[in-house]
Amino acid sequence: MSADDALELGRRVAALREVRGMSLRALAAGAGVSSSFLSQLENARTNASVASLRKIAIALGVSPAQLLDDKLAHTRGVLRAADRPTLPLEGADKYVLSLPPLRNLEVYAGHFAPGGSTGADFYTHGQSQEMLVVTAGEIVLELGDDRYTLRADDSIEFLSSVPHRVVNESSAPASVIWINSPPTPVEDAHTT
Structure with a gap:
């Protein structure tokens, strides 16, 4: 690898790490490499083996090719509708739009x-x-003791710590988008 290639690789690793809000230590721990090695890689003071690049790519949530292609350093690319992870609900589907590792936002689309x-x-x-943004149809948000009817292009903001549920009480399909900031920690999802 040339010095220019090493410099570009280091910049891409650092950019991807920063986009994901990861510290140098967090990425090193996730990749199973030392912080000093990762720092040297980001500063083009060392080269990485294929095995190390694969570990770093996995920890960043990208493919090894994305580490080597500067056009992909600032995006994870297109998430095709057919490839979205789906969470089946009762008469509804919730689709993941923001793939891990999450930084500031957690985004889902839903069809009811x-x-x-x-x-x-x-x-x-x-x-x-x-x-919660309604993109088509009509839904009801039950939030604590309150009920809110929302129609296409309506939105509501609330705290995710307040007990809630969404239901389509109409006779037509409905679609929504959920946006959470910061992302929900895995251990904090509860039913009441």
Whole structure:
């Protein structure tokens, strides 16, 4: 690898790490390499083996090719609708739009058949600021003791720590987008 290539690789690793909000130590720990090695790599003072590059790429949530292609350093690329992870609900589907590792936002899209819901139980998750945007149809957000009817292009912001659920009480399909900031820690998803 030439000195210029090493410099570019180091810049891409650093850029991807920063985009994901990872510290040098966090990435090193996730990749199973030392912090000093990672620092030297980012500063073009050392080269990495194929095995090390693969570990770093996995820890960053990218392919090894993305570490070597500067056009992909600032994006994870297109997430095709057919490739989105799906969370089946009661008469509804919730699609993951933001892939890990998450930095500041957690984003989902949802489609609700008539009568569909996020489930019979109210749920909470973390202490996030949550935004619910209706993109088609009509849904009801049950938030604590309150009920809000939202139609296409309506939105509501609330705390994810307040028990809530979403239901489509209409006779037509509905679609929504959920945005949470910061992302919900895995251990903080609860039903009530």
